[in-house]
Amino acid sequence: MDAGRKVDRRKFLIAGLSAGIVVVGAAAYFARPPEVVEKVVTVPVERVTERTVLTTVEGRPTVVTRVETVVVTPEEQPLIGGVIKVATWGAINTADPHNAPSHQDLLIALAGYDTLFRFDEEMNIVPWLAERYEVSSNGLEYTFYIRKGVYWQVIDRELTAEDVAYSLNRTQEAAIAKSYFPIWGEARAVDKYTVKVTLPKPFVPLIANLANPGSRGSMIVPRLSEDDFKKLGMTPSEFNDKGGFGTIMIGTGPFRLVDFKRGEYERFEKHKKYWGRDAKGRQLPYLDKLEFTPQPDASVRALQLRAGAVDIAPMLDAKDVPTLQVAKGIKVVGMIGTSFGHLGMNWRHPPFNDKRVRQAVAHAINRAEIVRLALSGGGEEAWSPLPSWNKYYKPFRIYEYNPKKARELLDNAGVKEIRGTLYGFNISPAPESLTVIQKQLAAVNINLEINTVDLGTYVAELKNRDPTKHTITFHIWVDKVDPWISLGVRFYPPGGSAFIEGLNPDIENTGIAEVRDKLAEETNEAEYAKAVEEFQRLWVEEVVSVPLWFRANYFGYNEKVRNFKYEPQSIQYPWEVMWKAA
Amino acid sequence: MEGRLTSKYSFIYRRLFTVFPILFITVTVIFFIVEIMPGDAAEVLAGPGANLIDVERLREMLGLDLPAHVRYYNFLVRLSTGDLGKSLTTPIPVSKLILDSLPVTLTLAFFSMGWALIIGIPAGIVSALKKNTRIDLLVSLGALFGISTPGFWLASILILILSVQLKILPAAGFVNPLFDPINGIKHMILPSLTLGLILAAYIARITRSSLVEVMLQDYILAARARGLPEKIVIYKHALKNGLIPVVTVVGFQFGGLLGGSIIIETIFSIAGMGKLLYTSILNRDYPVIEGVAITMVVVYIFLNLLIDIVYMYLDPRVRYG
């Protein structure tokens, strides 16, 4: 029999544990982390020599070709073919761009669909599927002239005005898309390449909406005829059973969706009859394939980029950026994005109906500290609900960080201490921001308990605004480019917004409602700018909604990727001109 | 002989009979639990900044504005035809979502169980046979470590060492090994190892204790007394009976794995059933929640039955009267 040796068990156990603890303790003495990024990193973008822009001259829309001096770079021959892999921040929910619930759905959709117009880096409108447009003097009738020679994927026929009209009208049936096109009459195809849109009232943001990739409804889907269904090999009801546009993507864009497995990948292949050509007249896109893999964890996206598993990783965390900046073969660029964090106070929870109390809260907030701690430096302080790159942006530094002033105001209002809840959802950077805010408010004797819930519960409870539940709410919304879309829609009647103050009747007393209406109807550019400025001021100064920060978006990409361009919403990329060097 | 046969079959029939009431109760409970959750799919889909009118319209489109008992009735009718419905966030049928996620979960389950058995059973056997020696101590300590380690922590450490520092394994993602064996296996190693190591710890412990108990039994002593070589004593007699409780534990662990391990699936970005259920709960996607929950319960019930049957055949001493 095997005898083995009996060992003093107790000694062994203790020795083993101690050894383990010592080893772990030693491992914990790592080097300091590299300096966390304190300012936003931007990289100059290669500019085009000549571009076409739609602008207004004396109030009338005109096509203008601009010639500019460029940053001289040696011309590289694009490599035709190849595949680029992208790590996205979430799994696709649907391929239907009009019904897309989430941001990443739009990112994927934009590889396969086109919009009528596009924004360039300077937020100018450039022609895309529409070559130019006209608008009647009363602002009620628009005419769009559609580009010729654009071919649909899969059904293999030319884009016509019928398709465009159908697609535009479809926005009225999709609940999410409709909120971007709330004022709408009808779109009609006048001839093969001309579409007329009639509106009941002027709607100034219409063109911006059609250019904005973030607006559901800006992407053009086909009107499937009997012939089209025959080519697809299914009846209309079969098409619907399979999920319709939700699972089957038929677009005019540079790539077509060939395969997708929810949560695993979305695979695209080049659209051989894509309408785009490069400056030398070559057929675009350059790439053969495009592959998206969802990876919700920002740090893992960064890891995958470093490991070479993906070529592009958008929406990176500021804290991962320093490591990526020093990594070989990786480039990181960034800009202030559209994610906007702010505080809303519950007017129904006394004493927040007293403006002085709200002002006190505004004075108690130290934005710099929040950006540093909660965003790891990746963001800018917000003094307006619009980001600094928006051309209508005006900072309103009315309530600067001043805890003493805050305490004074509270004393004047006769308030010694306030207790309640600080409410938000549990996705980063909300809990982090709340942690810092709680401390800052406690310094002026406003003692709030943090209550973070999952998004579903958050949205549901926002509507109830139970005074004991939500004293102050931390909210993040994603701005769009046009101020009306960013600001006005949140207060748009009759339902208003689920956002905490929008539904409060007292808010009308601040006069913000009239300004909001102007944003939708004002056709005069100068008046419009004034209205937007007034809206921002009222919001910051009278309502005393506390803008906190705009988050920076960081994009990491493999240096072999060429022609990588990015925009504040992180969803639109020039896939048709991107290529990958050997 | 006959009496025993009848009782075996009648036992199986009786168990099958109770399955349906369990299913019905479970399905009802699931439906109403989901009802109670604050927030609904329309609100989540429309997002926090949405116009109330739009949310209402969305709710109508999704059929969420009907009263609860009407929806419950529709739900039962749907189920009886085997239709699990369509997801609310996308128009994809729930059954397709589940079937898509099933191979992922199964692959992870198989690999994890593989590690667990390969590491756990021999470890348990060795430590039982060499009871109270240094090896036994090492294995027992290791097993104790294994069951005390939080899975996500282990995952993070493994990723840090193997993926980031050494760069030999991918940090996330799933590739089907049937289609792309090398890549598939590479992607499976870290997640299945994380799960497998912890499961192995449990298996090692129960193998050890069960085997130790068996070795003390009379018939083992008798076999030895008869002069049988030790190897035969162990492999033919001790192990056969000693592994019975292990089978039970392994069966339940496998059932648990089939349920999908959310944390591992989240960390490694694997689209299995656990992740599907978790995401659908967050999105308040009722048909998906219900569909996946029902699938899990069904799988579990039948697995349970299977284990009982296997047990029944393995251990003749068990009575099922």
Next chain:
Amino acid sequence: MAEQTLRIMGKGGKIVKLMKKLKTNPKGFLGFIILLVYVGMALFADIISTHDPNEIVPEDRLLPPSFKHFFGTDQYGRDIFSRVVHGSRISIYVGSLSSLIALVLGTTMGLLAGYYRGYIDEVISRFIDVLLAFPALLLAILIAAILGPNLFNLCVIIGVVYMPQFTRIVRASVLSLREKEFVLAARAAGDRDFTVMFSEILPNAIAPLIVQTSITFAFAILTEASLSFLGLGIPPPTPAWGSMLYDARGYIEFAPWMTIAPGMAIFLAVFGFNTFGDGLRDILDPRLKVD
């Protein structure tokens, strides 16, 4: 009456014997020591901590371990050592309350099921089966979504999730004992069912129950950590080990101490309870089946 007194005294004697035996069993002893350390940490957290666990000091963020900060600081500049020490309070609280709930609920159901058999047994057993059919974490998430994540709810959730084991143990025990002589005698003597259940049957099931409680304590700590890791646990800024691991996720590469400290804390606590449970099992009945 006299009999009952004797039995109680006998129980007291049992406890004394238990303590003596514990000293000789190294595993159990080690576990016991670890437990004492943690309980001590929880009770004297304020005294042991070097800093205020919630104090945000932006200038000191992400410092590695040093003499000033034993375990370093986190991304807000908070001292991790103090947070780990205070975190033990949450863990002990969660562990105790959850185990208690699981114990009380599970034992009651097990007693009812095993004693009365028949219809009640069927219903309870099926309910337990349904509970077991769900992976524990998913059940916890579902309930957390309904009840909301505060500390008490969390304990209720975890208690319910781990209740089935207790039910099974007690039920099996009752089933095997109900036909025994002393039970039959008590019933014949006219003792009410309740009395029989508690004074005759239950004491004999105490051994596996204690062991299971210890194991459940360990699981409760792990489950709270898992829930916090998914963002469904204890809201900030309360220091709970699971939440700390959640925070540390993004910093694992350049501030690994943020992960290692709370991870080790969880690990050692769970290890301690499991070891203690093992030791107890060895003492109370060396031939007890596992699980």
